[in-house]
Amino acid sequence: MMIARLKNANKIYETQAGKFTALANCNLELYEGELLLIIGPSGSGKTTLLSLLGCLINPTEGTLEIDGKNVDDLPDKEMAKVRLDTIGFVFQQFNLLAPLTAAENVAFPLKMRNMKTAEIKQKTEEALKKVNISEHKHKLPKQLSGGQQQRVAIARALVTDPKIILCDEPTASLDKHSLEIVMKELKELAEGGKAVAVVTHDPRLMEYADRVIEVENGIVNEVNKQTIN
Ligand SMILES: Nc1ncnc2c1ncn2[C@@H]1O[C@H](COP(=O)(O)OP(=O)(O)OP(=O)(O)O)[C@@H](O)[C@H]1O
Numbered sequence: 653m654m655i656a657r658l659k660n661a662n663k664i665y666e667t668q669a670g671k672f673t674a675l676a677n678c679n680l681e682l683y684e685g686e687l688l689l690i691i692g693p694s695g696s697g698k699t700t701l702l703s704l705l706g707c708l709i710n711p712t713e714g715t716l717e718i719d720g721k722n723v724d725d726l727p728d729k730e731m732a733k734v735r736l737d738t739i740g741f742v743f744q745q746f747n748l749l750a751p752l753t754a755a756e757n758v759a760f761p762l763k764m765r766n767m768k769t770a771e772i773k774q775k776t777e778e779a780l781k782k783v784n785i786s787e788h789k790h791k792l793p794k795q796l797s798g799g800q801q802q803r804v805a806i807a808r809a810l811v812t813d814p815k816i817i818l819c820d821e822p823t824a825s826l827d828k829h830s831l832e833i834v835m836k837e838l839k840e841l842a843e844g845g846k847a848v849a850v851v852t853h854d855p856r857l858m859e860y861a862d863r864v865i866e867v868e869n870g871i872v873n874e875v876n877k878q879t880i881n
């Protein structure tokens with residue numbers, strides 16, 4: 653099932669130096685049940701692409717469909733609701749709140765929705781369990797390893813049960829062992845039916861991908877995995 657589709661999407665940034673096309677005429681479909689890898693050199697437009705898919709920015713031209721609905725022309729408030737309901741984000745810097753424990757960080761998006769305490773607790777436990785981090789739930793971020801922090805960040809992204817999980821360099825600060833654990837978790841989420849898109853510089857992530865696209869100078873191309881491996 654297709655969950656997101658960018659059609660003829662451009663992103664043009666206005667700067668003091670003039671207009672800059674960060675993404676040109678991009679057509680991309682994202683499907684439930686797949687792990688899509690997005691590769692490409694620094695400055696090529698990967699984060700821009702992920703931000704478009706995540707409804708964090710609007711395309712300058714073109715359209716974005718999420719779950720069959722056009723969202724690019726929605727008012728900000730409704731776009732924010734689509735984002736909250738449908739999308740989970742995982743970033744390179746884990747973006748955990750330092751004074752909160754692992755469990756409190758995971759519970760945070762649910763608290764913002766005024767959910768009942770018992771339900772928050774149950775959903776938080778489930779998410780922590782899914783990424784095998786329950787035993788560390790009472791620790792603060794600084795008491796966790798990089799890989800553990802990233803698993804908490806993944807638990808926080810999936811606690812709202814979003815259909816789409818978007819990750820920007822989620823393994824960049826991790827050693828080989830932690831990288832494997834994090835990628836296995838993301839792969840399992842895809843196999844469980846989520847649409848997972850991962851931006852990376854790291855060729856080691858290729859083996860986890862169902863599909864690979866490359867962004868170069870703002871142009872998106874599908875990559876044949878076999879020719880890279
Ligand atoms: N808010 C902005 N205003 C102006 N230009 C921007 C803005 N955001 C990004 N750009 C430019 O758009 C281009 C693409 O940026 P983007 O962050 O998408 O690259 P990236 O592929 O994610 O790079 P990296 O691998 O280094 O993270 C870059 O040349 C960048 O300078």
Ligand SMILES: [Mg+2]
Binds near residue numbers: 698699700820
């Ligand atoms: Mg980037």
